[in-house]
Amino acid sequence: MSAILATRVGQRFGNRWVLRQCSFTVPAGRVVGLVGPNGAGKTTLLRVLAGLLRPTEGAVRLSGRDPAGAEGLATVAFLAQSKPLYPRFTVDDAVRFCRELNPRFDEPFTRDRLDRLEIPAAQRIGRLSGGQRAQVALTLALAKRADVILLDEPMADLDPLGRSDVMRDLMAVAAERGLTVVLSSHVLADLEDSCDHLVMVHRGRIQLAGDVDDLRAAHLAVDGLREHAAALARHDVVAEGGAGRQATALLRLNGRFVDPRWATRAPSLEEIVLAYLRNPDAATLPGPELVSS
Numbered sequence: 344m345s346a347i348l349a350t351r352v353g354q355r356f357g358n359r360w361v362l363r364q365c366s367f368t369v370p371a372g373r374v375v376g377l378v379g380p381n382g383a384g385k386t387t388l389l390r391v392l393a394g395l396l397r398p399t400e401g402a403v404r405l406s407g408r409d410p411a412g413a414e415g416l417a418t419v420a421f422l423a424q425s426k427p428l429y430p431r432f433t434v435d436d437a438v439r440f441c442r443e444l445n446p447r448f449d450e451p452f453t454r455d456r457l458d459r460l461e462i463p464a465a466q467r468i469g470r471l472s473g474g475q476r477a478q479v480a481l482t483l484a485l486a487k488r489a490d491v492i493l494l495d496e497p498m499a500d501l502d503p504l505g506r507s508d509v510m511r512d513l514m515a516v517a518a519e520r521g522l523t524v525v526l527s528s529h530v531l532a533d534l535e536d537s538c539d540h541l542v543m544v545h546r547g548r549i550q551l552a553g554d555v556d557d558l559r560a561a562h563l564a565v566d567g568l569r570e571h572a573a574a575l576a577r578h579d580v581v582a583e584g585g586a587g588r589q590a591t592a593l594l595r596l597n598g599r600f601v602d603p604r605w606a607t608r609a610p611s612l613e614e615i616v617l618a619y620l621r622n623p624d625a626a627t628l629p630g631p632e633l634v635s636s
């Protein structure tokens with residue numbers, strides 16, 4: 344069973360569609376990078392997945408359950424971009440508050456992680472640094488012991504060391520519990536080492552979705568001379584660049600690419616994402632029909 348199944352999800356605010364025909368599936372245990380330009384619809388999609396918004400059309404299922412239904416609530420944890428924690432609460436108040444609200448709440452894990460991070464239990468949330476607040480919010484979200492955890496730009500307030508620590512912790516917890524993690528981020532470097540699945544949103548539609556290994560295998564970065572560009576024609580050119588006679592391109596392959604005049608290499612996740620960001624009209628891969636079946 345998929346950890347996440349979105350089928351033709353559409354979200355309208357007033358008369359404006361913010362999400363349209365969004366279909367994708369995520370197997371359990373994946374760490375998913377959710378990317379897309381500002382205003383693409385990432386937060387809205389996360390809120391639909393979290394059960395905070397009922398989609399105007401289509402449906403989502405998390406571990407087979409409706410996240411907006413009573414059964415679905417324990418399935419998913421959502422850490423919003425604003426990291427909502429009551430500033431007048433102490434860290435200890437926040438822990439006890441979450442323990443009362445969540446039947447599966449893992450208090451020993453919470454205390455242990457906060458101790459390791461040297462975050463004092465008696466400190467008021469409002470007096471913590473932005474990074475410490477982010478760490479407390481992340482700890483409380485993980486402690487919910489949900490199947491799926493959704494994190495909206497969790498690294499935004501963290502310094503480089505904090506980011507690397509959070510990613511390492513997150514990966515360790517995810518692997519240990521078989522947790523499915525979705526994290527939205529504009530920092531592609533954060534995603535490169537940690538994500539094994541990608542969902543890319545553009546203007547409310549899914550532009551690219553799939554396992555990173557499959558996406559990398561489906562694309563090829565090529566370097567060569569512009570006069571040999573005819574060899575690329577069989578494939579879809581997602582983005583092209585270079586200067587003068589020299590040409591570079593990112594291809595989405597239709598079959599094998601064999602041409603000794605072009606140097607080829609597997610693209611990084613960052614190269615693929617940047618190429619699609621630059622070329623928003625590049626066709627989706629795989630198509631929504633394929634993933635929703």
Ligand SMILES: Nc1ncnc2c1ncn2[C@@H]1O[C@H](COP(=O)(O)OP(=O)(O)OP(=O)(O)O)[C@@H](O)[C@H]1O
Nearest residue numbers: 356357361379380381382383384385386387388544
């Ligand atoms: N409650 C709402 N009512 C009306 N419009 C909304 C609402 N929430 C979001 N939108 C609009 O939906 C669009 C997508 O917003 P969203 O926050 O989902 O994008 P995003 O990809 O997360 O952006 P960013 O990367 O800047 O955080 C925006 O144009 C936004 O103004």
